[in-house]
Amino acid sequence: MTSAKTVLVTGTSTGIGLAAAVAAAEAGLHVIATMRDTGRADALRAAAAEAGVTDLVxxxxxxxxxxxxxxxxxxxxxxxxxxxxxxxxNAGAGFVGxxxxxxxERVREVMEVNFFGVVELxxxxxxxxxxxxxxxxxxTSVGGVVGQPFNExxxxxxxxxEGFMESLAPVAASTGVQVxxxxxxxVSSEFVANVGLDVPTLLAEAGPYAPALRGYIDHAMEAFGSRPQTPREAAAPVVEALTAETVPFRIQTSDWARGFLAPKLADLDGSAVQGITRGWLA
Known part of the structure; x- marks a missing residue:
């Protein structure tokens, strides 16, 4: 049994998940760092050791x-x-096409990891x-608010x-659970590499969409190349959401993300929607 607060984090072999697991341990939380293949845990263990939090991970x-x-x-x-x-x-998988x-089948695989896995846990x-x-x-992602080409x-x-969590939040709050x-x-992480982009093959298979796909790939590579956060920077708001006394429903991890979502979200932190839906339960 442990007296420290215990947090379970998914997808911790790389990227934001790894950084969040280590940073949460640095904040004094006992972290259960999970991954599908524990044979890929070396990077996490090394980062925990470097941070001096091995006993908490x-x-x-x-x-x-x-x-x-x-x-x-x-x-x-x-x-x-x-x-x-x-x-x-945190566990997730990208897909471009x-x-x-x-x-x-490929679409269902993406939904299984990114949506149904979240619901199940x-x-x-x-x-x-x-x-x-x-x-x-x-x-989630800015892609959970703004639909992006070739990322259907x-x-x-x-x-x-986002819809699941926004709907769940007032229900969970009625029993003392924050969402x-x-x-x-x-984010400059292995997530982009894990998408497995074979650009020549994608373009060859794109048929009439090849010119538009070429434009999208050029734009995406520029975005990831010139404005990315580090995984640790992106993980900092995750840890804040774990440790703050109260937490807003919606949190962007950077000024870039806030600017990207601003045209669609006037209610950036989700408080207006939550205020309305919680009122429905009163």
Whole structure:
């Protein structure tokens, strides 16, 4: 059993998840750092050792697309530590391509990781978070607010996550659980590499969409090349959402992200929508 607050973070082998796990441990939280393949934990362990927080970072296997894996991991955490105080839904997978040129199996894979995996873990964790007065923090994306060309499947999944969490937030709040979404923009992490962009093949397979795809790829590479945050910078608002006494529903990780979303979101922190929907439950 542990007295320190316990947070379960998904997708911690690289990028924002790795940085958030280490930073949360630096803030004094006991971190359950999960990943589908624990053989990829060396970078996380090295970063935890460098930060001097090895004792506060525990690696566990968790595949968010496998309901049994989710249930087992949550049960083990509660059995070992006596409580679960927060969940960070961070695991995700990118996908670039337009729907006409790809089969539905690929689209379903993107939804399984980015949306249904979030729902599955949140569902399993909620009874324990209710007991601890905890919180759910979910890393979404500016692509969960603004639909982007050649990202139909990815943005659809992130839109779904934002809608799910925005709808859940007032319900969870009625039982003492806070819900927040964290929206990064461009981040210099392995997430981009993990999308597996083979640009020549993508263009060859794009058919009539090739000129538009070429323009989008050039724009995206410029955005990731000239304005990216580091994973640690993007993870800082995640840790703040875990440690602040109260947290707004919607958090952007940078001025760039706020500027990108501003034309669509006049209510940047989500307080107006939450005020309305919470009133429906009074």
């Amino acid at each position: 525990q690696v566990k296997r968790l595949d968010v697309t496998d309901a049994r894996s989710v249930a087992t991991c949550v049960a083990e955490v509660v059995a070992e530590h006596g409580h679960l105080d927060a969940v960070v839904n 337009t729907i006409e040129r790809h089969d539905m 949140t569902r399993a964790a909620l009874p324990h978070l209710r007991a601890s007065g905890g919180r759910v923090v979910t890393v 499947a990815y943005c659809a999944a992130k839109f779904a996550v 927040a979404v964290v929206e990064p923009g461009a």
